[in-house]
Structures are given as structure tokens and as C-alpha cells.
Amino acid sequence: MSKAIPVTRVSQSRLTEALRETSEFGATFSDHMLVADWEAGSWKPPQIVPFGPISFSPALTPFHYGQAIFEGFKAHRTANGGVALFRPRENFCRLNRSATRLAMPGIPEPLFLEGVKELVRLDRDWVPHREGGSLYVRPTYFGVDDTLLVRPANRFRLIVMTSPVGPYFAQPIRLLAEERFVRAFPGGTGDSKAAGNYAGGLLAARLAQEKGFHNVLWLDGIERRYVEESGVMNVFFVLDGKAITPPLGGTILPGVTRDSALTLLREMGIPAEERQISIDEVLSAHAAGKLTEAFGAGTAAIVAPIACIRYRDRDLQFSAVSDSSVATRLRSRLVAIQTGREADKHNWLLPV
Numbered sequence: 137m138s139k140a141i142p143v144t145r146v147s148q149s150r151l152t153e154a155l156r157e158t159s160e161f162g163a164t165f166s167d168h169m170l171v172a173d174w175e176a177g178s179w180k181p182p183q184i185v186p187f188g189p190i191s192f193s194p195a196l197t198p199f200h201y202g203q204a205i206f207e208g209f210k211a212h213r214t215a216n217g218g219v220a221l222f223r224p225r226e227n228f229c230r231l232n233r234s235a236t237r238l239a240m241p242g243i244p245e246p247l248f249l250e251g252v253k254e255l256v257r258l259d260r261d262w263v264p265h266r267e268g269g270s271l272y273v274r275p276t277y278f279g280v281d282d283t284l285l286v287r288p289a290n291r292f293r294l295i296v297m298t299s300p301v302g303p304y305f306a307q308p309i310r311l312l313a314e315e316r317f318v319r320a321f322p323g324g325t326g327d328s329k330a331a332g333n334y335a336g337g338l339l340a341a342r343l344a345q346e347k348g349f350h351n352v353l354w355l356d357g358i359e360r361r362y363v364e365e366s367g368v369m370n371v372f373f374v375l376d377g378k379a380i381t382p383p384l385g386g387t388i389l390p391g392v393t394r395d396s397a398l399t400l401l402r403e404m405g406i407p408a409e410e411r412q413i414s415i416d417e418v419l420s421a422h423a424a425g426k427l428t429e430a431f432g433a434g435t436a437a438i439v440a441p442i443a444c445i446r447y448r449d450r451d452l453q454f455s456a457v458s459d460s461s462v463a464t465r466l467r468s469r470l471v472a473i474q475t476g477r478e479a480d481k482h483n484w485l486l487p488v
């Protein structure tokens with residue numbers, strides 16, 4: 137048995153129904169956060185404290201050199217009246233892989249998982265009740281040295297906060313295939329959840345949004361030819377009745393939803409392939425009527441149908457989703473498992 141985590145509770149909860157059922161993604165935070173520090177070679181005992189501002193030196197490592205990583209997963213209300221986290225161990229493992237890549241100390245599993253469970257248990261009243269709602273769990277982990285020397289920090293902090301959310305996209309999305317900027321390249325940090333990856337993508341996303349798109353569709357960093365992923369999700373194409381998603385080759389984020397989707401699609405009798413798919417193949421398959429659907433898969437977006445992809449001067453339109461669309465069926469199975477309405481035969485849920 138691990139030791140109980142010390143908790144300093146808020147004197148008065150900020151919870152209201154309007155805050156809990158908010159539709160703006162990531163703008164509301166629950167009452168508490170988990171904080172743990174690494175110093176002089178070891179982890180100090182974590183604590184749960186009221187969510188609120190923290191104060192640091194202006195010379196703080198991530199402000200200058202970006203030694204910061206994060207994660208994202210969700211807790212849902214389940215059919216039996218409880219609350220369960222969806223595959224948090226996968227996020228824990230990915231956080232530690234990102235930590236290794238950014239020269240940061242590994243986090244012990246009990247510190248992370250017990251801490252997250254305790255935090256979500258304490259703030260369980262913040263888990264939305266409405267269909268499609270969930271409590272988004274956001275760990276962030278960063279160096280806390282105050283030196284301008286370029287080197288890995290000597291001290292680190294892990295903070296886990298939670299935020300009640302609805303789906304990230306309210307309607308089918310429009311993506312712009314990006315040729316000028318790239319997100320990642322072999323040997324870089326594309327398969328880590330490094331904060332800097334997102335900073336590097338903001339300009340392309342903003343320029344795409346100014347043209348009426350939700351985000352970009354990233355192409356590979358060498359030839360600008362192979363589809364990689366989108367801003368906050370992996371992508372799937374339904375081609376000739378098969379679901380195709382780009383392979384994990386070091387430049388895309390190994391999405392937990394992507395992995396879950398591959399399992400569920402195969403169970404649904406839809407062959408699922410991880411293979412390279414070029415933008416030219418997407419164009420020609422679409423022109424030949426073989427490309428029937430495209431969708432994104434990610435924690436925030438869940439399964440998000442793609443309505444349009446623009447590449448150069450061509451707009452590939454996809455027909456509106458119906459109950460029989462692969463995206464719709466996949467999404468409802470995933471949500472049914474997450475909310476305990478379907479048996480959890482893969483052991484994906486961790487009740488809190």
C-alpha cells in the first residue's frame with residue numbers, strides 16, 4: 137500500500153453546473169491539482185492542493201529552453217454510477233518516453249497513477265454529466281532550474297490539473313494539407329508530447345484557421361508527400377473498405393485513441409492497416425470514388441469526421457456522416473466502452 141497523499145482542500149468549491157457542463161475546451165479547471173517535485177536525485181512525496189497560480193523565476197528552464205512535456209486523457213461517468221479513467225497507463229508510459237527524450241527523470245508509476253486517481257476522486261463532482269462530456273486530465277512536467285545555462289534542469293515539477301470538457305470539435309472538420317511548414321522530422325521530437333512541438337505548429341494552424349480550416353494536415357518533413365497527422369489527432373482514411381492510418385515511425389504521436397481505434401476497427405470486421413499514405417494516393421483514391429471517409433482520432437477530438445481536405449488548389453469533399461459511417465460506428469463503440477455501457481474486455485478502464 138502506498139502512503140496516502142496529503143490533501144489541502146479548497147475552503148469553498150467553485151463548482152457550478154454551468155462550469156461543469158461548459159462547452160469551451162480547456163478553459164475551466166476543477167478545484168484541486170496534484171503537485172510533485174523531483175530534486176537532488178529523487179521524487180518528493182506528491183501533494184494535492186487548491187488549483188491556482190504558481191510563481192517561478194523568470195529564468196525558469198521551460199521559458200527559455202522548452203524542457204516541458206505534457207499528457208492528456210479523460211475520466212468519464214460510467215453506467216454503474218462511478219467514474220473511470222480511460223487507459224491512463226498508456227499516457228503514463230508515453231509521458232515517461234517523452235521524459236527520456238527530453239532528458240528528464242522518469243516518473244514512478246504509483247506516484248502518477250495513485251496521484252491522478254486520488255485527484256479525480258476528490259474532484260469527481262466536476263465530471264460532466266452530459267453526453268460526450270468528460271473530465272480532461274492534463275499532466276504537465278517541466279524543469280524548474282533558474283539558470284540560463286543550456287543544460288537539462290536539476291529540479292523538475294509535475295503538476296496534474298483537470299478540466300471539464302465536451303468534444304473538441306462540434307462539427308465535421310476541414311483540414312488544410314500543409315506544405316510550407318513541417319511539424320516533425322526523423323530524429324526530432326515528433327513522437328514525444330513536447331510542448332515545443334505545439335509551439336512550432338501554431339503559426340501553420342493560425343494561417344489555416346484564417347482561411348476557414350480547423351487545422352492543418354501535416355505532411356512528412358522530408359518530401360512533404362506522406363500524410364502524418366493533424367494538430368491534435370491522428371488520422372484515418374477509409375479506402376476500399378479498409379481503414380488506413382500512417383505508421384508510427386518516430387515523427388507522429390503514438391495516439392492512445394489511434395491504438396484503441398485499430399483494435400476496435402478490427403473487432404468490427406473492418407481491416408485496419410498502418411502504412412504510409414501519400415497525399416497523391418489520397419487525391420487519386422478520392423477521384424476514383426474509393427476513398428469514402430477520413431477522420432481524426434484523439435483524446436480531445438474522440439473520433440472527428442473530416443468534411444474536407446484542401447491540397448494546393450483542390451478541395452476533397454467527403455460526404456456527410458451517417459449512422460453507418462465507419463467514423464460514427466467507431467465513435468459510438470469507443471464512447472460506449474469509455475462510459476461503461478459496453479463490456480471493458482480489454483481492461484481499458486481504471487475506476488477511481
Ligand SMILES: Cc1ncc(COP(=O)(O)O)c(C=O)c1O
Binds near residue numbers: 366391392
Ligand atoms: C499531435 C497529436 N497527435 C495525436 C494525438 C492523439 O493522441 P491521443 O489519442 O493519445 O490523445 C494528439 C493528442 O494527444 C496530438 O496532440
